[in-house]
Amino acid sequence: MPNIVEQVNHDMDAVIERVWQSLVQIRNGFGAGAGTIWHPDGLIVTNAHVLGAHGLSVILRDGRTLPARVLAADRTHDVAALAVDASGLPTITLGDSRRLEPGQWVTAVGHPWGVTGAATAGIVTGTGVALPEAPGLGREWIATDLHLRPGHSGGPLVDSQGRLVGINTIMAGPNVGLAVPAHIIVQFLQRALGSRAGAAARARAA
Amino acid sequence: MAEVLNEFSRALADAVEAGGRYTVRVEARRRLPASGVIWSPDGVIVTAHHVVEWDNNITVGLPDGRSVAARLVGRDPATDLAVLRADASGLEAAPLADDEGLRVGHLVLSLGRPGRTVQATLGIVSALGQAWRTMGGGQIDRYLQTDTAMYPGFSGGPLVDAAGRVLGINSSALLRGISLTVPVATVRRLVETLLAHGHVPRGHLGVKVQPVRLPSAVATRIGQETGVLLLSVEAGSPAERAGLLLGDTIVALDEQPVRDIDDLMALLSGDRVGSAVPVRVLRGGEVRDLTVTIGDRG
Numbered sequence: 145m146p147n148i149v150e151q152v153n154h155d156m157d158a159v160i161e162r163v164w165q166s167l168v169q170i171r172n173g174f175g176a177g178a179g180t181i182w183h184p185d186g187l188i189v190t191n192a193h194v195l196g197a198h199g200l201s202v203i204l205r206d207g208r209t210l211p212a213r214v215l216a217a218d219r220t221h222d223v224a225a226l227a228v229d230a231s232g233l234p235t236i237t238l239g240d241s242r243r244l245e246p247g248q249w250v251t252a253v254g255h256p257w258g259v260t261g262a263a264t265a266g267i268v269t270g271t272g273v274a275l276p277e278a279p280g281l282g283r284e285w286i287a288t289d290l291h292l293r294p295g296h297s298g299g300p301l302v303d304s305q306g307r308l309v310g311i312n313t314i315m316a317g318p319n320v321g322l323a324v325p326a327h328i329i330v331q332f333l334q335r336a337l338g339s340r341a342g343a344a345a346r347a348r349a350a
Numbered sequence: 351m352a353e354v355l356n357e358f359s360r361a362l363a364d365a366v367e368a369g370g371r372y373t374v375r376v377e378a379r380r381r382l383p384a385s386g387v388i389w390s391p392d393g394v395i396v397t398a399h400h401v402v403e404w405d406n407n408i409t410v411g412l413p414d415g416r417s418v419a420a421r422l423v424g425r426d427p428a429t430d431l432a433v434l435r436a437d438a439s440g441l442e443a444a445p446l447a448d449d450e451g452l453r454v455g456h457l458v459l460s461l462g463r464p465g466r467t468v469q470a471t472l473g474i475v476s477a478l479g480q481a482w483r484t485m486g487g488g489q490i491d492r493y494l495q496t497d498t499a500m501y502p503g504f505s506g507g508p509l510v511d512a513a514g515r516v517l518g519i520n521s522s523a524l525l526r527g528i529s530l531t532v533p534v535a536t537v538r539r540l541v542e543t544l545l546a547h548g549h550v551p552r553g554h555l556g557v558k559v560q561p562v563r564l565p566s567a568v569a570t571r572i573g574q575e576t577g578v579l580l581l582s583v584e585a586g587s588p589a590e591r592a593g594l595l596l597g598d599t600i601v602a603l604d605e606q607p608v609r610d611i612d613d614l615m616a617l618l619s620g621d622r623v624g625s626a627v628p629v630r631v632l633r634g635g636e637v638r639d640l641t642v643t644i645g646d647r648g
Contacts, residue, residue, distance in 0.1 A: 148354065155355035246470040247366030247459065249359035267362055267459075269501070270469035289471040289499050304359035305352055319471070319499035 156251070159306040160263050163253050165234035167261060167299055169203040170212070170226070172196025178254035178299030179226065180311060181235050182333070186228040189329055190298030191313055192217045195224055202228050216336030221283070222313055223324055223332045236300060239307030241325035244271050244286060252290050252312045252321065254299030266290045269320065278316050284328055286310045290321035361512065362459070362472065368514025369461045370468030372444035373507055375411030376434070378422075379403040385462040385507030386410065386434065387444050387516060389541055393418075393436040396537055397506030399425045400523040402432045410436040411463065424544035428488030428552065429532055430521040432506075433544040444508065446534050447515035449492070454478055458496055459510045460520055460529065464503025473498030473529070484524055487552060487615045491535040494518060500529050543620075553618030554647035555594075556587020561610045562599060568632060576609045577601040577632060592629065592642035601637070602630035618644065 146154065166181040170190055177194030179202060181187070188202060195214060202212045210228040217224040251265040269287040278285045286301065292312050301310035301323040310323030372388040376397045384401035388394075395410055402408070408420040418438045425432040456475045461468055479493030496509060500522040508516040509531040518531035543550050559578040569575045577599040583589050594600075600608045603617045604627035623646045630639050 148358075151354040152358055155352035155358075158352050159355065245363040245366070246370070246468055247359075247363035247472075249355060249362060267470060267472040269471055270465075270467055272467065274465040274467060275469075287469070304355040317502070320501060 155304075156265070159251055159302060159304070160253065162306040163236065163251065163300055163302050164205060164261055166236040167205065167253050169255055169260065170194050170298060171199075171201045171203065173199040176255060176258065176295060177297045178295065178312070180298065180300040180308065181233045182225070184231060184233045184235055186230040186233060187215070188212070188226040188228060189311060189333075190224050190226060191311060191324070192219050192222045192224045194298045200226065202226065204230075204233070216332075218332050218336070220280075221324060221328055221332060223311065223329055225333060225336060236302070236308045237306065238326055238330075239303045239305070239309040241286065241309040241327045244268050244303070244309055244325075246270050249304045250286075250288055250290070250301055250309065252288070252292060252296060252299060252301045252323070254292075254296035254312055256293035256295040258295060264290050264292075271325070278322055279314070284325055286323040286325050287316070288321045288323065289319060291315075291319070292321035365459055365510060365512055365514040366461065366468060366470040369459065369470075369508055369510040369516070370463070371413050371442050372516070373461045373463050373468050374413065375463040375465070376401060376506055377409040377411070378434075382503045383411070383464050384503050384505050385464065387506075387508045387519060388441045389433075389537075390443050391439065391441045393420075393438045393441060394423075394541065394545070395420060395434040395436050396519055396541060397432050397434060398519065398521050398523065399427050399430045399432045400521070401505050402434070408434060410434065410438075411466070412436075412438065412441070413463075413468070415466070424548040424550075426488065426540055426544065426550040428484055428486035428550070429490060429536060429540055430484075430488075430523050431519060431532060431537060431540045433541055444516040447511045447513070447517045449494075449517055449533060452478065452511075452517070457512055458498060458517065460496070460498035460500060460504055460507065461510055462501060462504035462507040464501070469501065469504075471499040471501065471504075483612065483615060487618070489536070489619075490532060491539075492533045494531040494533050496529045496531065498529050551620035551623040552647045553620065553622050554587075554645040555589040555618065555642065556584035556645065557589045557594065558582040559600070559611060559614065564599070564601070564632065565635065568635070568637070572601060572637065574601065574607050574609055578608055578611060578614055588642055588645040592640050594629070594631065594640065594642070595633065597633070599632040600629060601632055603627060603642075
């Protein structure tokens with residue numbers, strides 16, 4: 145019988161393996177960020193600050209590099225939707241970011257300092273708009289005790305079941321990693337892309 | 351999938367929820383509010399000394415969302431603890447953890463409530479050690495260091511175990527850059543003292559000292575190699591009234607050897623305040639015995 149730490153490690157393997165499938169790299173001409181496949185037909189979400197002026201491309205887990213175009217971007221909430229010409233892409237299950245509680249185990253994956261697919265795990269510190277140290281008055285965040293780095297931006301933050309609860313965005317201070325909650329991304333997609341994307345998002349969230 | 355991880359995650363969230371039921375917000379300074387712990391149902395709140403700038407007009411944010419007035423009962427800068435009395439009753443006091451079984455590597459959570467909701471960081475026990483004395487001379491029953499992140503406003507909040515019970519009060523001010531916890535045994539002692547006296551009596555001589563090596567003849571005669579040299583003697587201080595002089599070397603106090611500053615600090619404990627005790631000094635190569643009445647640094 146493996147001990148509890150070995151069992152946790154085993155479950156982490158499954159979570160990481162799953163979340164890797166929908167993790168992409170985003171090249172913007174002068175740097176790289178991460179992105180998360182939202183829809184099998186080539187819809188990818190990331191941070192607005194990952195977008196460069198030109199030459200956007202997406203590198204999939206299977207190694208394919210595809211040109212990408214910006215469908216919509218919201219600088220206020222730092223979220224963006226990209227499209228690549230592909231179908232049948234592996235997507236990620238949506239979690240309920242509104243029900244996230246302090247203490248819950250979360251894992252962030254991305255490409256910190258260019259290390260592709262690197263994972264870091266910790267707990268939710270707090271959620272909501274009342275986080276004194278977070279930027280953007282009244283903006284909703286998931287605060288974690290994760291060390292997010294350049295290259296994590298736009299990558300998925302998942303719960304203990306590997307479900308997407310947020311998009312890794314920035315650090316606030318040396319020890320607080322902030323993510324945009326998944327429900328903010330759903331709202332953004334509904335606003336920007338209309339009810340079809342919203343309905344798809346709601347169906348998957350259910 | 352990931353059933354163990356899911357259970358693990360739920361257990362952590364449960365521990366935070368349990369700890370959150372006794373973690374309060376303490377508004378007692380101009381900057382960001384800090385945190386505190388409900389120590390008794392009738393409104394005794396423990397927090398960190400360095401986050402309490404005001405003695406009155408303190409507000410405590412309770413876990414149920416209410417804000418109540420509080421006043422300072424007393425503080426101890428040496429252990430960075432303060433006790434408040436909140437204007438509330440029927441509160442849920444923190445269940446105390448038994449730290450006998452605590453080992454390096456155990457998972458622990460630091461909690462804070464700088465805002466409306468409880469916040470948490472996870473880490474492990476990094477180091478456990480014997481009793482130690484802070485820079486200010488405070489006696490801490492056990493060295494307890496973790497790698498939990500201390501966010502702004504977390505000072506005064508609890509370190510909690512996996513069941514959400516309090517292991518101690520976090521302070522980011524005792525040693526800079528290190529997450530240290532004042533253990534429950536020390537907190538309990540300090541709360542009793544502060545409720546009884548309003549402050550922690552601590553012995554005071556009114557001198558500045560430096561450890562020095564004794565001449566070998568003296569060292570052989572009195573059986574110790576070092577003592578502490580008086581670099582200054584405050585006017586009107588207990589030391590001056592006892593006849594201690596600049597340049598004297600203290601080698602014993604209350605018949606206990608004084609080999610270094612730690613020895614002296616340990617002997618200047620609160621229970622000696624007000625008592626007249628023998629002090630042995632070396633002056634001009636001669637051993638002299640004087641009597642000093644230990645003052646209270648307050």
